[in-house]
Amino acid sequence: MQKVIFTDIDGTLLDSYLPDIKKAKKLVEKTLQNGIHIILCSSKTELEQNIIRSNIKLHEPFIVENGGATIIPVGYFNKSEIIHSKKFQKNYIIETGGPAYRIRSLLKKIRTKHDINFKGVSDLSITELSKITRLPQEYVKKMMKRKYSETIVQIDNNDIPKFANILEKVGLKMIPGGQYFDITLGNDKGTAVKILIDIFRKEYENNVIFFGIGDSKNDESMLSLMNLPILVQKANGSWQNLQIGNLLKVKGIGANGWEVALEIILKY
Ligand SMILES: [Mg+2]
Incomplete structure (x- = not known):
């Protein structure tokens, strides 16, 4: 069974204030070593995410600008054809947002x-x-x-x-x-996540389970599509109020919560 984590960045994998890039790198390393996929899904632009991705050594597909586009490295999926995409340099880009x-x-x-x-x-x-x-x-x-x-x-x-x-x-x-x-122009994180979930399902013939980690309202559309949606604490210690039935609220603000979530995912 393949495990895939969709994660928000700001306030989740990286704390909003004084983000600890070394900690994020270690968490990502541990996740990848356990054969788990990590998909960054954020409101940040491609350029912003590229800096973070190179700092934490992450070369997986990622979703930019709240589902505006999904960027998939060529060769990441072997069986699935990436439809409705354009190829640019070493990536396929699926645009779900308007200009x-x-x-x-x-x-x-x-x-x-x-x-x-x-x-x-x-x-x-x-x-x-x-x-x-x-x-x-x-x-x-x-x-x-x-x-x-x-x-x-x-x-x-x-x-x-x-x-x-x-x-x-x-x-x-x-x-x-x-x-x-x-x-x-109408898209949210969920718009792009849905498409990537379908590609993962095809690639692994449905032997795939999806985990989502987020901290705020803009993660709701992403988390609602997950087998196990997980919410970390905000900087003030509270959990965002989200309308998701099986939402798991973990103790820990931002990256500390992410660490707790990873332990749960590893044992799942
Ligand atoms: Mg956030």
Whole structure:
């Protein structure tokens, strides 16, 4: 029986504050040594995830921008044909998200038509974004390279319900993240996870079991597709309230919770 872990990054495999890359690398090493697949599934862009992947030495398929695209190294699957994909360099890319320029143009229309003030990463300069997020310029540059989504980093909290309403009407989806939220053309993590699950099932003739590890609301669509969905604690010690029946809440914030989850998966 093949085991596959779908995992969120921010606040799950890596703590949101002072992430310990060495710890993550050790956890990933142990997982791979036990023959378990690890699929990163995050709101982060391909460029952001590539840095993390190279630091933790992970060469497995991964899902970027809340299900915007799934990137599968060529040769990773032998039996299954990767349909609806395009080949770019050494990867197959399955795009399930709409293009960012369309999202931005819809957002522009909303801004002109309604009296809502908000700022997305594409409305800001590198310096401005670095100031708002308190992240280094090198990092925010990669955060801005969004292909299938837009991250809203500034909006009056009172405007959020009205904004969410308008977004839905024009076919956009608001996906809450840790600090900011992302806007997509309808996809979420689950959209891409579903496709990858199907490929794994075909490849291993259904002898495969899926585990999901997450920490927040944007993991709900991913976790709801798992045989065993696992939730780690948030930085304040609480567990996100999710509508999933067989959800397993483990003790441990972020990466500490991930470690506990791995022990459970190893024995499963
Ligand atoms: Mg998270």
